[in-house]
Amino acid sequence: MSSFQNDSTAVQVQKAEYSAPEWAKKVIWYQIFPERFNNGDPSNDPTPDRVAGKFELPDNWEISPWTGDWYERAEWEKDIGPKFRDAVFFRRYGGDLQGIIDKLDYLQDLGIGAIYLNPVFDAVSLHKYDTSHYRHIDRFFGPDPEGDTAIMEQENPSDPSTWKWTSADKLFLELVKEVHRRDMKIIIDGVFNHTGTDFWAFNDLEKNQRSSDYKEWYDVISFDDPDSPEVNEFDYNGWWGIKDLPELKEEDGNLVEPVRNHIANITRRWMAPDGNIENGVDGWRLDVPEEIGTPFWVDWCNLVRSINPEAYIVGEIWDDKATHYLNDDLFTAVMNYQFAKAVQDYMIDRELSANDFANRLKGVRESFPDEANYVVQNLMDSHDTPRVASMILNPGREYDKEGTPEEGFDVRKPTEEERKVQRLIALFQYTYVGAPMIFYGTEAGMWGADDPDDRKPMVWPDRVYAVEKTHPLVGDRPADENTFDHDLFNWYKQLAHIRNKHEALQTGKFESLTVDSEKNIYSFARYSDKNEYLVVVMNRSEHEQYVEISLDRFNTESGTITDLISGNEFNLEGNMLKISLPPVSGLILSP
Template structure:
């Protein structure tokens, strides 16, 4: 156990702390899944009222219902939509994910990121009850799993067993790997839920609890009337913070986290991690000291040298967290914000946009540029479709309907901009990450509206006709957008077929602020490249692009992989006419 706290390998030699990104991570399109809302593959394991803490009459919400329409049990909690929405459960589970792996493969996905899957009370699972078990309602036998948990000493890994949910998760990993895809899961190591087994003991036994030093406790209840008080994440008492001393979590907490890290990365403990997860996404890592993360990342790389770790870093501080001792990558929210400012809000010029992207790239090691998660939306932001409907809002703030956020469905012109944003996302430096349903046409404000049940083509959905503030609104038809899905699918094919878009260098070729167009090239060498042209303007533009230093064989053209048309190259230049709000991806014709 103690060796895991040192920066040494199993044979005692120092661990290589230079930066390395796993090769596979340079080639994937990521897909983020919020498990409770992705697919209900097993209706017999749905959550129950007692675990949810729902009021009398509570029941599973209809997957295809009008999102803002309140059930009677929700109305009993208050008039506001938000009073009851967090008690909703839709029954998404692991079987639903397994059932839709072929869908993800068709979309061109190479890596899956799952929001928390560990046993927890809430719908979002960031309030962990057990790190060493998958949520009881994600597997086929919730009641049986609870009985298994009761037989264990959760502090002692030697007593841990495999529940039905755990076993189904291992099957999910196996099915993902069969398709030559990868899977990472959320690690929430700053805080737990109040239902966490150690915190329950602290609440019961107070200062006599053997786990009293696991948490940041301010005072224990006593006979003199003193109340139990502790630090919660951002003051949220349902998320008690784990105790940290000298830039790291206290020793028993570290040891527990190291044990569950091994459990999910190498389930059978044979030293072969092929049956385990391929990495981790780390929740709020800046709120835990770097000393802990260096110890933890060293362990991760010992268990699997090809593991991928990505931190939830919202700012350009990612440059302080992506290196050989810390994370492989960061969730690239600065990329998101830059794209919003230029593509959606039009608050910066094309020149300023390209400069910002260059600054973001320069903040991480060269190899890390290829594996940053370039996302446009997530479980913590409005859907990109609704960002487009509501331009001019500061990123990730003032995004609730009560602030005047327009909840309607995007119109065709707004979808056109979403397609252009996706084209840029798939061709820029780094790994694109799609939030579940973005490719299917889903829209919504920030939490909870970004967490609606996934829209599937085999289900019929009620129109969205209710407004969260009881205002009038037109009824919006809600259905799987096959055209938009095919667009993302096409972009996936283009990216997956062209190595230059995955590993190529980036070079700006043209920026014209007045015309609101720009072009860049991703290249491996002077003959292997992809030229990307973007017209963000509202007018058709004829764009002339210099191709100095890049060669096209005599008699050959560049193929527009979006339309299939060809464009000529003459005197190291080419030109293309693009409709408003559109783009092109050009590549030398093959023999």
Template sequence: MSIQQDNEYSTPDWAKHVIWYQVFPERFCNGDPSNDPTAERLGMPEDWEISPWTGDWYEQAPWEKEYSDTFRKSVYKRRYGGDLQGVLDKLDYLEELGIGGIYLNPVFDAVSLHKYDASYYHHVDRFFGPDPEGDAQIMEQEDPSDPSTWQWTSADKMLLKLIEEVHERGMRIILDGVFNHTGTDFWAFRDVLEHQQDSQFKDWYAVQSFEDPSDPESEFLYDSWWGVKSLPALKEEGKTLVAPVKEHIFEITRRWMDPDSDGDPSDGIDGWRLDVPEEIGKEFWKEWNELVTSINPEVFTVGEIWTKKSRKWVTKDLFSSSMNYPFTNAVIEYMVNESVKASEFLKELRNLRRQFPKDARFVLQNLMDSHDTPRLASMIVNSDLEFGEETKPKEGFKVRKPNIEERRVQRLIALLQYTYVGAPMIYYGTEAGMWGADDPDDRKPMVWPEHEYDPEKEHPLDKERPADDNNFDRQLFEWYKKLGAIRNAHLPLRIGEFQELAVDNARNHFCFARILNQKMFCIVAINRSDRTQKVSIPLSNFDIPENNHLENLVTGTRINVKDEQATLTLSPVTGAILSPENR
């Protein structure tokens, strides 16, 4: 396979040096209990209440049992009160972890817990800020179709404060852009729902038929995202969104990228993660890309592309990067399912790298889990399931906490994730020990060291299970923290070229280098086997220090180099990161 080139492709240099952290705001931290969501907003009875942050995830509250005797139906009506104050409160934690970039799942005003069903794009969710009632009043005073009437709510100002504090720490922040669909509570859709064909916004949506007052059998039908009627699809023409929708999205793009509208984007967000971009024509994204780069030439844009087609979207006129799910799949196949050999794994990584322009490889978001997948820990526990396979709790699915051996696999995966080409992205809580199947179990409240959590002993299928301790995993956190410090301190791990050095299928280990030049490099050795192994690493192409030593950055010990070769002993399911001392 030939190496793909795109001489005009470019990406902001800063994006090559960050470790990303994905925050699901409603479940990250409740920094301000006074702004918690209300039963009225959710359309729930008065006995509805905020769920306890430290409770057993599968245990249903009395109101839940009245709503439904099935956990999976009532759980979506839960709220835990996570907000932007909570994100602000935990910036020290993220900085300690070595994080350089924050990706926020949708923060715009919406009824749901996930916020992919926007009510407004130009306002932050009212319950993410300090004054939900006041914010609602401001929204009612505006004409949402006229940007000249837009004001700044308390929640909007809280986001601007978060942006400022993130930037003061030398970190970056990107928002989730959901431009394929809105919620049924979206201001324009509400008008269409009320006025039908007489609505001035009727052309914003792909309406199939309107209600006819003279025909009682008539229905209001419209296209929606994957047939989910709570997510009506915005209308397209000519491979782009219709003009009024496009202009509205352009306006909110300007609002969050340059809040002061003064031509200085330093007080705005640093980029966008784009939800389901393949479901909107490329002509829209080309126009949108032209806009965002004109506002901020250093903007970073990343598409949610799950397949190897992502190469077609990472170009000079579309996106800077993509969420690297093909990487995730390859790692799961080798490290978790153990369905491929080490050489086959390296070949797959090689093929994935070669698809992209050189600079793009350094900014691909290398994630292992997200709000759309099972937690990494639960993928390891359920290693018989392939990545992308249905993983909601069902007969045979293990909802338990990982054991020591399974945590060892997670630690090794993290070592690879932090040393491979691309930008590691950690889903909130993975570093703290969280586990769970896919939605909704991948969206549990974050475990924090200052809280004591109830043991997880209930089962979604009402089966017997051992009680699992569900508290913050300090040892695992320290491991991710160490890996972050190593990556941030060693330039080759961020922008060094990748070179395979050795692979042994029979003994199931391999090693590779990240190289800037003969003197500046890091070498990574991976032992995936369940046996202690001696690993020999050829070093003839490297300038070894005069003392003939390399430092193992993981253990802080020296590794001798003899006859242009380093030999080290690796315990089962462990790895090493070697570097010339004092370089």
């Protein structure tokens, strides 16, 4: 079957300028980094031969303790090099699919409606952005790594008729089934710009050079000359110059045909296993989509929607070019980094006034199709950024630039005062227009600098964690208790309950109310066509502030209005709300 031709599971999609699936307007997203979320099956933990890749690990390498002090280095790490970062990327903690399945009730209790999984396809690295096989789930995420390896070796990777289902594949489909049984959705990472050097086609290319059947798959600069065996001239373009991530080849803004064919086949495989979309993923998060030409994405997105018209496609777009990708020929949504940067500038760095913040957000909303505003992923942190708790105690750094201890980034635990800022940010995430997205562990109180520190093992309430007292650069530091933050978890849970209960916060219109830069007050309303409205008031200042807000728009009468968080009631004077807010606090008010 050629490239993106529809198969028997396809249905016709009625085109429009922009449309989004209704379910995507109502969910709260939760991002999971599988290797660090939960080890549900220690019997499948990674082995050093696979972890090492082309590197030689010390004989004393072992799985890292889930509850250890993050910066404390094992003996095998010290054998690799003197610095923390010399060996940390060879750590494995054993997170797997069973671990995710075991915690679905936790996510449901938290109010989560949709899960985004970082890459789950078979790969060498801990992050899995260096794909070895798109057609299989990582062998160490399933129950039988050795058996899965044997199955892969029996297949012809370029011939879908030979593909089988490994134990990891089957467990992944069981995860999808369990997610759907809870009326939740799940999307996975699509990494189609590059693969790893362990990718089956690249292995063949590296071995057979010009004679390889896959020599057109990659952006080769030069082949090895067999007449000069003392020198290896083989060279190719890697993503951002990283040779471990060889780039797939493009022609005229499109991936070459055999690559397109393979991606089309694995797209069908995971969206409609055995032809049934009910058993497949609900969409895709696309890694670095700007680095592949638009013609490819038009073809691929049409294929996705032909398989499942309700699929959700979200692109990793960091800048204001996002609007180019939001239409029915391309993506449903983007990861809303523009939202995150605005919140950082206002609430964390305090470089924006309340009025400037309101205007910045208005500009972002107006850059999107109206309906897209409800489905963009409003995140604060991810696997590519410091954790929001650590952003707060390290203000004044660019959002999308690395923040590491080597650059003076403070790695301590946030104080209670800094947690107040995090709670206010969460309140805004859950009430502003768009779909909130939480990075695993943010709700549990996790903190950390940029990669690799943002990828610590998840903190669970039933485990006892070592005190964090080691510093990667200066030795010991004041001890920080590393425990599950029940109060913070309950805050996120309560916000989710409020959002999930009120249609106005999911699909309601947005309107700014009182915005006072002098007092640092920002307020807005969310209202639906069913005459439901909610008023959100935030005080970002360090002082108690008195504010008056006109509710003329909603034809209120004298009476009371209730804060959905505390249950406190406030009197209305006609259409006026007159209220005092404590410093760094917010209210969600309902008549």
